[in-house]
Amino acid sequence: xxxxxxxxxxxxxxxxxxxxxxxxxxxxxxxxxxxxxxxxxxxxxxxxxxxxxxxxxxxxxxxxxxxxxxxxxxxxxxxxxxxxxxxxxxxxxxxxxxxxxxxxxxxxxxxxxxxxxxxxxxxxxxxxxxxxxxxxxxxxxxxxxxxxxxxx
Numbered sequence: 001x002x003x004x005x006x007x008x009x010x011x012x013x014x015x016x017x018x019x020x021x022x023x024x025x026x027x028x029x030x031x032x033x034x035x036x037x038x039x040x041x042x043x044x045x046x047x048x049x050x051x052x053x054x055x056x057x058x059x060x061x062x063x064x065x066x067x068x069x070x071x072x073x074x075x076x077x078x079x080x081x082x083x084x085x086x087x088x089x090x091x092x093x094x095x096x097x098x099x100x101x102x103x104x105x106x107x108x109x110x111x112x113x114x115x116x117x118x119x120x121x122x123x124x125x126x127x128x129x130x131x132x133x134x135x136x137x138x139x140x141x142x143x144x145x146x147x148x149x150x151x152x
Contacts, residue, residue, distance in 0.1 A: 003066040005123055008116045012056040019050025063114055066126055069134075071099065073108050080134030086127045088112075097124060 026042035085100040099108040
């Protein structure tokens with residue numbers, strides 16, 4: 001099963017705003033009486049940027065993908081068996097989820113504020129479950145194992 005987490009759409013509201021500002025500049029250029037070519041350039045550019053902003057708001061960029069065998073964070077793929085620990089850390093940009101790997105100095109940070117509100121807890125649960133499954137860990141239910149299942 002593959003799970004995809006996307007960035008918070010509100011982070012990209014500025015793209016739509018920039019497009020609307022360019023459309024406003026086109027309207028002002030037309031009202032002032034600038035040549036039609038100038039108005040057309042601002043109109044086309046503003047329209048394209050506004051449409052791109054709407055597209056990004058409707059479908060924000062992918063932050064990470066959780067697969068059965070690997071995790072992909074912003075395009076960087078890491079096997080689950082290489083991940084040793086998942087935890088929360090404080091960075092200069094706020095709280096982040098850190099994936100520590102077997103490779104020295106290659107932690108992967110996932111900024112919590114890039115996620116939509118409330119998705120950070122679900123992501124932490126998904127990361128913990130997939131990390132446990134990759135390393136063969138199960139949650140002990142408090143019962144004794146079967147007789148055939150002896151510890152060595």
